[in-house]
Amino acid sequence: MPESAPPAALRIRNLRKTYKDVVxxxxxxLDVPVGECFGLLGPNGAGxxxxxxxxxxxxxxxxxxxxxxxxxxxxxxxxLRQRLGIQLQETQLSEKLTVLETLCLFRSxxxxxxxxxxxIGLVQxxxxxxxxxxxxxxxxxxxxxxxxxxxxxxxxxxLDEPTTGLDPQARRQLWELxxxxxxxxxxxxxxxxxxxxxxxxxxxxxxxxxGKTIALGTPRELVASIGVEHVVEFSAGGPxxxxxxxxxxxxxxxxDAKAENGSVLMQATKLHxxxxxxxAELDRQQIPLTELRTHSATLEDVFVTLTGRHLRDE
Amino acid sequence: xxSAPAAAHTQTSTARSRFAEHPLTQLTLVxxxxxxxxxxxxxxxxxxxxxxxxxxxxxFRNRPPEVLQIGAVTPRLARSxxxxxxxxxxxxxxxxxxxxxxxxxxALLAAPGSGSAIVYEYDDTNPEGRTAKMLADRAVQRAAxxxxxxxxxxxxxxEPGSRYIDFLIxxxxxxxxxxxxxxxxxxxxxxxRRKKLIKRLVATPMPRHYYLLSFGLSRLLMLxxxxxxxxxxxxxxxxxxxxxxxxxLAVLSLISSLAFGAVGLLIASRAQxxxxxxxxxxxxxxxxxxxxxxxxxxxxFPDVIQPVIHVLPLTAVIDALRxxxxxxxxxxxxxxxxxxxxxxxxxxxxxxLKIFRWR
Ligand SMILES: Nc1ncnc2c1ncn2[C@@H]1O[C@H](COP(=O)(O)OP(=O)(O)O)[C@@H](O)[C@H]1O
Ligand SMILES: [Mg+2]
Numbered sequence: 001m002p003e004s005a006p007p008a009a010l011r012i013r014n015l016r017k018t019y020k021d022v023v024x025x026x027x028x029x030l031d032v033p034v035g036e037c038f039g040l041l042g043p044n045g046a047g048x049x050x051x052x053x054x055x056x057x058x059x060x061x062x063x064x065x066x067x068x069x070x071x072x073x074x075x076x077x078x079x080l081r082q083r084l085g086i087q088l089q090e091t092q093l094s095e096k097l098t099v100l101e102t103l104c105l106f107r108s109x110x111x112x113x114x115x116x117x118x119x120i121g122l123v124q125x126x127x128x129x130x131x132x133x134x135x136x137x138x139x140x141x142x143x144x145x146x147x148x149x150x151x152x153x154x155x156x157x158x159l160d161e162p163t164t165g166l167d168p169q170a171r172r173q174l175w176e177l178x179x180x181x182x183x184x185x186x187x188x189x190x191x192x193x194x195x196x197x198x199x200x201x202x203x204x205x206x207x208x209x210x211g212k213t214i215a216l217g218t219p220r221e222l223v224a225s226i227g228v229e230h231v232v233e234f235s236a237g238g239p240x241x242x243x244x245x246x247x248x249x250x251x252x253x254x255x256d257a258k259a260e261n262g263s264v265l266m267q268a269t270k271l272h273x274x275x276x277x278x279x280a281e282l283d284r285q286q287i288p289l290t291e292l293r294t295h296s297a298t299l300e301d302v303f304v305t306l307t308g309r310h311l312r313d314e
Numbered sequence: 315x316x317s318a319p320a321a322a323h324t325q326t327s328t329a330r331s332r333f334a335e336h337p338l339t340q341l342t343l344v345x346x347x348x349x350x351x352x353x354x355x356x357x358x359x360x361x362x363x364x365x366x367x368x369x370x371x372x373x374f375r376n377r378p379p380e381v382l383q384i385g386a387v388t389p390r391l392a393r394s395x396x397x398x399x400x401x402x403x404x405x406x407x408x409x410x411x412x413x414x415x416x417x418x419x420x421a422l423l424a425a426p427g428s429g430s431a432i433v434y435e436y437d438d439t440n441p442e443g444r445t446a447k448m449l450a451d452r453a454v455q456r457a458a459x460x461x462x463x464x465x466x467x468x469x470x471x472x473e474p475g476s477r478y479i480d481f482l483i484x485x486x487x488x489x490x491x492x493x494x495x496x497x498x499x500x501x502x503x504x505x506x507r508r509k510k511l512i513k514r515l516v517a518t519p520m521p522r523h524y525y526l527l528s529f530g531l532s533r534l535l536m537l538x539x540x541x542x543x544x545x546x547x548x549x550x551x552x553x554x555x556x557x558x559x560x561x562x563l564a565v566l567s568l569i570s571s572l573a574f575g576a577v578g579l580l581i582a583s584r585a586q587x588x589x590x591x592x593x594x595x596x597x598x599x600x601x602x603x604x605x606x607x608x609x610x611x612x613x614x615f616p617d618v619i620q621p622v623i624h625v626l627p628l629t630a631v632i633d634a635l636r637x638x639x640x641x642x643x644x645x646x647x648x649x650x651x652x653x654x655x656x657x658x659x660x661x662x663x664x665x666x667l668k669i670f671r672w673r
Pocket of ligand 2: 050089160161
């Protein structure tokens with residue numbers, strides 16, 4: 001290995017994977033530098049799990065090149081397994097085992113790494129050390145899954161939707177853990193369909209849809225790229241009086257407007273001009289305003305702008 | 315001064331911890347913990363066979379000849395009839411006696427007839443009635459002074475080894491080995507696959523053969539208990555003989571268990587749901603439960619299917635166990651059965667390994 005330029009933690013070139021008629025990965029290129037937390041953001045079915053499992057050596061790609069820590073799965077799988085920490089999207093660990101027993105099992109597979117007890121402390125499960133997994137909460141199970149990924153002191157961590165289905169407090173607790181891991185200098189690749197998660201944790205984000213990267217950059221760059229700084233959301237009028245959408249799209253400081261489930265979403269470039277203009281227009285149409293909200297543009301808005309859909313279709 | 319023992323101590327303790335931290339040890343421990351923490355599994359493997367053996371052993375035990383209930387109408391008759399130990403005689407009025415006879419309370423009613431003759435009333439289609447008649451008549455004749463012209467004496471044969479329970483215990487043992495081998499592998503593996511636990515393990519550096527080996531090792535240790543409990547129960551409670559060498563019995567049980575384990579592994583190698591694997595397991599085991607002679611001899615089935623019955627693994631196991639326990643056959647005499655089991659083991663294991671779904 002060349003001393004000068006450290007190899008990328010992960011390097012993907014023209015990756016393709018098709019399941020029958022679904023293209024799960026459609027010519028992906030990704031680079032993750034060492035020491036960085038990289039986010040794969042996308043809605044369900046975008047191909048995040050397929051991509052990450054190919055990187056983990058669990059799924060074979062149809063074509064393309066995947067280099068993990070400068071190594072290839074074909075030739076160096078034993079070495080790679082020792083150096084990676086993996087959390088799968090949907091593993092259910094054996095319910096009848098305790099936290100400690102489970103970690104001792106996973107620990108036994110690795111040449112190096114801290115004792116199981118130490119990892120338990122790291123993920124704050126000391127109190128649950130001898131409890132059966134069946135009795136843990138969702139957040140505790142997720143932290144245990146993370147602990148299982150950490151037992152071999154991995155250089156690169158793959159986390160597939162680590163906080164999906166958790167309550168806000170449990171999510172925040174996991175975020176803090178992941179931030180600690182970043183401070184310890186580990187490279188991390190995580191997938192998520194929560195934009196706030198990606199914004200908070202990731203240095204770089206790839207937004208995926210239908211097996212393709214549709215945007216790539218730092219969260220800040222991506223938000224700036226859509227040229228919209230703010231989003232104005234309002235509801236107005238009643239059943240009797242329909243709102244005329246057309247004039248709204250041409251208001252000052254507004255780039256676009258569209259109606260969505262009874263409310264209107266407008267992308268604003270200049271909030272201080274857009275809001276008064278909106279109020280004046282509603283006044284002109286004689287439609288009363290019932291609700292008005294604004295927020296700074298987020299990765300969610302990036303996704304909506306690029307695809308016309310939301311990340312989570314509820 | 316005490317540095318040497320201390321060093322020796324650390325050495326043994328690192329050796330011990332290296333053993334404890336070995337992946338194979340850990341995987342095998344997981345097998346045990348999962349099994350021991352599943353009360354239903356414990357019941358089916360250890361308790362159920364004993365209950366079954368106890369129940370069937372009691373139901374089909376060889377009872378001492380039963381004492382027959384009969385009635386007599388006069389005290390004199392009753393006295394002479396009581397000389398027969400196999401009869402229990404009650405006195406009735408003529409009418410009461412008939413009533414008792416009709417309701418089945420007594421098998422025969424003896425009453426004085428004309429002169430010194432005696433009338434026996436009984437149902438000649440009922441074997442108990444016929445037996446009672448012969449016994450009663452013999453008692454009455456002897457009481458009246460008859461002497462048998464030819465002397466005779468009884469020698470009674472109730473030998474351990476030829477009773478139903480002796481036949482049953484090896485059968486149950488074979489059935490148990492099959493059940494725990496196939497169910498043990500099938501449910502555990504498919505459940506782990508369904509929960510993506512196998513996939514998670516494969517994502518670690520765990521050598522895959524350790525995963526399969528851990529099943530073999532845990533079976534091996536559990537086998538000692540399983541076989542010990544059932545054979546011990548049979549020997550202690552019913553005096554079922556164990557005529558072959560215990561070592562041969564152990565080797566035989568081990569090979570049987572590995573053969574069934576291989577069948578179980580093959581069954582579990584692709585299935586992704588518990589429903590699917592249960593279906594396959596039932597299809598595989600049902601014919602053997604019926605055909606392999608657990609509860610009655612497999613010889614009773616028609617000759618045309620005998621060759622098929624013969625090569626079923628459970629038939630081989632039960633035949634070998636019976637030969638070993640009841641006739642004391644050694645491993646050499648059991649070579650044909652061991653060969654059948656060896657074939658099942660090798661073929662199933664090889665195919666299972668080829669097609670095993672590791673995700
Ligand atoms: N084993 C599989 N067989 C068939 N289709 C699959 C399989 N795995 C994933 N897919 C399909 O590939 C697409 C991408 O799935 P996935 O990678 O799981 O997306 P994500 O993780 O982003 O939700 C989906 O349409 C999914 O249905
Ligand atoms: Mg996924």
